[in-house]
Amino acid sequence: MLAGVLLLIFLPPLVAKDLCKDSQDGFKVRLSIKTALGDEAYEWNESEMFLFRSTLAYAMRKQSNQDTYNITNILVCNDTQRVSFVFVVTSPNDPDQLIPKEQVERAVRQNKHRINNAFLLSDMTLEFMGIPPTLATPITYDTEPWLIVFGVVIGAVAVGIVALLMSTVSRKRRAKEKAAGLSEVDEGIVKENGTTLSSLGRKEGVYNQAFSNDDRFTEL
Amino acid sequence: MKLKLKLPNPGLEDRIPSHAELEKLELEEAGERPQWDNKAQYMLTCVGFCVGLGNVWRFPYLCQSHGGGAFMIPFLILLVLEGVPLLHLEFAIGQRLRKGSVGVWRSINPYLVGVGIASMLVSFMVGMYYNTIIAWVMWYFFNSFQDPLPWSQCPINENRTGFVSECERSSPVDYFWYRKTLNTTAVIEESGGLQWWIVLCLFCAWTLLWVCCLRGIETTGKAVYVTSTLPYLVLTIFLIRGLTLKGSVSGIKFLFTPDLDELLNPATWLDAGAQVFYSFSLAFGGLISFSSYNSVHNNCEQDAVIISIINGLTSIYAAIVIYSIIGFRATERFDDCLNGNILTLMNTFDLPEGNITESNYDSFLQQLNSTAPAVFHELQLKTCDMQTFLSQGVEGTGLAFIVFTEAITKMPVSPLWSVLFFIMLFCLGLSTMFGSVEGVVAPLQDLNILPKRWPKEVYTGLVCFVSFGLAIIFAQGSGEYWLALFDSFAGSIPLLIIAFCEMMAVSYIYGIDRFNDDIKFMIGHKPNFFWQATWRLISPLIVLIIFLFYFVTTISKELTYITWDPQSENFPTLEKKSYPDWIYAIIFILSGVPVLVIPAIALFKLIRNRCCAKEEKHTATEPFYSISDKIQIPDELDRTSRSLH
Numbered sequence: 001m002l003a004g005v006l007l008l009i010f011l012p013p014l015v016a017k018d019l020c021k022d023s024q025d026g027f028k029v030r031l032s033i034k035t036a037l038g039d040e041a042y043e044w045n046e047s048e049m050f051l052f053r054s055t056l057a058y059a060m061r062k063q064s065n066q067d068t069y070n071i072t073n074i075l076v077c078n079d080t081q082r083v084s085f086v087f088v089v090t091s092p093n094d095p096d097q098l099i100p101k102e103q104v105e106r107a108v109r110q111n112k113h114r115i116n117n118a119f120l121l122s123d124m125t126l127e128f129m130g131i132p133p134t135l136a137t138p139i140t141y142d143t144e145p146w147l148i149v150f151g152v153v154i155g156a157v158a159v160g161i162v163a164l165l166m167s168t169v170s171r172k173r174r175a176k177e178k179a180a181g182l183s184e185v186d187e188g189i190v191k192e193n194g195t196t197l198s199s200l201g202r203k204e205g206v207y208n209q210a211f212s213n214d215d216r217f218t219e220l
Numbered sequence: 221m222k223l224k225l226k227l228p229n230p231g232l233e234d235r236i237p238s239h240a241e242l243e244k245l246e247l248e249e250a251g252e253r254p255q256w257d258n259k260a261q262y263m264l265t266c267v268g269f270c271v272g273l274g275n276v277w278r279f280p281y282l283c284q285s286h287g288g289g290a291f292m293i294p295f296l297i298l299l300v301l302e303g304v305p306l307l308h309l310e311f312a313i314g315q316r317l318r319k320g321s322v323g324v325w326r327s328i329n330p331y332l333v334g335v336g337i338a339s340m341l342v343s344f345m346v347g348m349y350y351n352t353i354i355a356w357v358m359w360y361f362f363n364s365f366q367d368p369l370p371w372s373q374c375p376i377n378e379n380r381t382g383f384v385s386e387c388e389r390s391s392p393v394d395y396f397w398y399r400k401t402l403n404t405t406a407v408i409e410e411s412g413g414l415q416w417w418i419v420l421c422l423f424c425a426w427t428l429l430w431v432c433c434l435r436g437i438e439t440t441g442k443a444v445y446v447t448s449t450l451p452y453l454v455l456t457i458f459l460i461r462g463l464t465l466k467g468s469v470s471g472i473k474f475l476f477t478p479d480l481d482e483l484l485n486p487a488t489w490l491d492a493g494a495q496v497f498y499s500f501s502l503a504f505g506g507l508i509s510f511s512s513y514n515s516v517h518n519n520c521e522q523d524a525v526i527i528s529i530i531n532g533l534t535s536i537y538a539a540i541v542i543y544s545i546i547g548f549r550a551t552e553r554f555d556d557c558l559n560g561n562i563l564t565l566m567n568t569f570d571l572p573e574g575n576i577t578e579s580n581y582d583s584f585l586q587q588l589n590s591t592a593p594a595v596f597h598e599l600q601l602k603t604c605d606m607q608t609f610l611s612q613g614v615e616g617t618g619l620a621f622i623v624f625t626e627a628i629t630k631m632p633v634s635p636l637w638s639v640l641f642f643i644m645l646f647c648l649g650l651s652t653m654f655g656s657v658e659g660v661v662a663p664l665q666d667l668n669i670l671p672k673r674w675p676k677e678v679y680t681g682l683v684c685f686v687s688f689g690l691a692i693i694f695a696q697g698s699g700e701y702w703l704a705l706f707d708s709f710a711g712s713i714p715l716l717i718i719a720f721c722e723m724m725a726v727s728y729i730y731g732i733d734r735f736n737d738d739i740k741f742m743i744g745h746k747p748n749f750f751w752q753a754t755w756r757l758i759s760p761l762i763v764l765i766i767f768l769f770y771f772v773t774t775i776s777k778e779l780t781y782i783t784w785d786p787q788s789e790n791f792p793t794l795e796k797k798s799y800p801d802w803i804y805a806i807i808f809i810l811s812g813v814p815v816l817v818i819p820a821i822a823l824f825k826l827i828r829n830r831c832c833a834k835e836e837k838h839t840a841t842e843p844f845y846s847i848s849d850k851i852q853i854p855d856e857l858d859r860t861s862r863s864l865h
Contacts, residue, residue, distance in 0.1 A: 030567065032563075032573060033573065034573040034574050035563075035573060080570035081570060081571060081572040082566060082567065082569075082570040082571055082572060082573070083572070083573070084567075084570060132381055132382070134380065135376050135380050135381075135382070135383075137376075137380075138375060138376055145362075145363070145365050145366045146359070146362035146363045146365070146366075146417075147362075148365075149361070149362040149365050150362050150420060150421075150424060153358075153362075153424060153428070154423075154424055154427070157424070157427050157428050157431050158427075160431040161427070161430070161431050161434070164431065164434050164435065164439065164677075165434075165677065168435070168675065168677060
């Protein structure tokens with residue numbers, strides 16, 4: 001009788017352990033707390049395990065929209081020093097029946113973000129073996145940033161080209177005006193008194209003796 | 221008794237301005253030829269031309285692969301025996317004859333015009349592919365204005381389950397370079413079509429170059445204040461940043477660890493000689509052009525020595541900076557490798573974290589190997605060797621766009637370092653391009669092919685436009701392979717031949733005596749024995765030896781190129797493939813045409829002179845003026861004088 005009572009008391013956890021160990025619906029979980037948090041790493045103990053089981057129960061509740069999941073539905077075994085273990089989920093209606101793998105996977109994937117944050121970990125440091133992490137959506141830009149910078153640079157270059165070309169054109173125009181102005185002054189001097197000696201006083205140009213007409217005056 | 225060899229050179233006096241004419245030119249400041257605003261502009265332009273991308277990504281690699289600190293010895297010896305004399309020669313001849321490269325060689329002897337034209341062709345071809353590298357630098361620069369940098373992580377594939385396969389197998393930096401930037405094909409025959417983003421960057425690079433070169437040295441002289449000085453500032457910033465990073469000192473130590481056995485390897489000396497030669501941008505014609513804008517009494521000897529020293533020191537300084545960053549990257553890679561192995565071990569044996577650290581890793585490994593060898597082999601741990609990571613010595617585009625960008629992603633505030641790095645590369649490249657463009661524009665003006673009244677803006681615009689049009693071949697999918705082809709063949713052999721011809725022409729056709737007198741006139745003292753010996757014997761000999769060695773090695777081996785082929789077995793290692801047959805024709809055009817232009821033009825002029833000489837003999841019997849002509853001329857004079865009164 002005593003044996004029967006003892007068996008009755010110890011049967012559920014034994015059965016539970018068997019459910020967990022032999023099951024193919026379980027997932028191995030691995031935590032790397034020290035890698036993630038360094039000096040601020042917390043100790044992994046029963047309380048932390050309690051938190052884990054409750055977050056998983058929460059995930060199952062959200063996924064199945066049933067408020068019946070409880071912490072007793074999450075069974076854990078194969079605890080190691082690495083901080084890794086295996087867990088299975090039993091159905092709230094029937095403690096001997098396990099929730100299929102796919103359902104658990106869906107629940108975990110949907111709520112990975114919340115589970116990670118509960119433990120201050122990330123997808124890299126809280127691994128569910130067999131459940132690949134959903135990668136974050138890549139950032140999409142309306143206009144690629146490189147096109148913006150390209151536009152700015154090309155705009156500056158265009159402004160530079162236009163400015164330099166304008167200055168060349170205006171410089172040429174000024175030179176032409178100067179040359180035209182000088183030639184008028186030149187003719188004026190000759191018309192006034194017919195002498196080209198006053199041209200010797202001008203600084204511009206090189207006085208070229210080959211073309212001077214001075215000797216004609218000395219003949220007089 | 222010294223026997224100074226001088227080949228006969230009739231009519232030389234008529235073709236070159238005499239010393240008296242030069243003095244007059246100096247005093248009157250005749251305005252047709254442009255001039256430097258001040259000495260600083262000239263020095264900065266020459267420094268900018270000489271200091272280029274090669275100082276940053278070729279010299280450090282050569283240093284590290286040829287025995288570290290020991291490489292300095294052949295480098296410095298050849299700098300003194302080869303670099304400085306050639307530099308002084310180009311400066312002096314440009315300053316004396318006051319023309320671009322074609323004009324200078326035409327003045328010395330009309331049969332030598334081919335040398336100038338060869339310089340022009342080489343400048344054109346090198347400028348074409350060099351600016352494409354600048355376009356790639358600009359692409360990376362444009363992409364640096366985002367956080368996280370696009371090459372720091374792999375893109376995600378369509379169903380968001382993992383990363384793109386090509387990226388996963390190689391690395392994010394490799395993927396960004398080979399796929400996102402180049403979109404490279406597997407073989408050079410496959411064109412892959414034009415990559416529009418590269419075409420845009422090419423357009424940007426060429427228009428920016430045109431803005432800076434628009435009016436020749438008038439505009440480049442202003443631009444070099446920024447482009448020649450900014451790289452030094454950025455190098456210093458990177459040095460300070462690099463030295464504060466973990467593992468940088470190991471990189472510098474690795475760079476300078478001398479291995480004196482390398483000095484016995486002839487390849488070391490040849491690589492040092494080639495590096496000195498190409499680093500000084502000799503034989504491009506640009507340096508001759510730049511010094512022709514100087515005043516006649518400028519001290520070109522001092523300039524040559526100063527610029528050589530600056531160039532050498534910059535190479536060493538850049539090597540220190542680059543290897544400090546490479547040391548940091550190697551340390552990071554080593555740590556990642558080790559941590560990955562430790563994680564694998566901990567996961568397999570379910571050990572608590574912190575049990576295996578870097579210090580007891582080796583002992584643990586040994587223990588494991590002895591107790592459970594089967595498991596150990598199954599694990600297939602990667603070997604983490606620091607030396608391997610350090611000697612993943614890369615040169616060229618691989619260094620800048622793969623290794624360095626990876627190192628930048630590991631630094632905090634990555635976009636800032638990325639922007640700074642690519643601005644530095646951009647300035648280094650652009651200042652070299654100024655010399656390249658000058659090396660094409662000045663001969664074009666001297667050759668009188670295009671109408672003289674066209675302003676300088678049109679010349680530079682035309683050169684930039686044509687180069688941009690032809691450089692489109694580098695914007696294809698296979699563009700990088702074409703660029704590597706140009707890099708190996710367009711710039712190497714022709715330059716050596718041109719430099720050899722330059723030295724022979726100045727020493728033996730122009731005459732070393734006349735040259736010495738010119739230099740005495742210009743700077744006040746005759747060049748000493750060192751210059752005589754190097755110009756007439758040592759430097760030409762060194763250049764000839766390098767050329768022969770290059771020629772023989774190129775001809776003898778089968779030409780291969782390395783490709784990025786995702787389908788290959790050893791991916792991500794680059795795969796060696798051999799060129800198709802028609803590439804040999806292209807190689808001949810690239811290397812052979814500039815070289816063959818030299819004798820071809822000489823021959824052409826010889827034949828033309830012979831024909832013209834025959835025609836002149838026929839027409840010489842008729843006199844030009846008759847006696848009646850001589851009587852008429854004074855009458856005309858009376859007529860004009862009467863009209864003025």
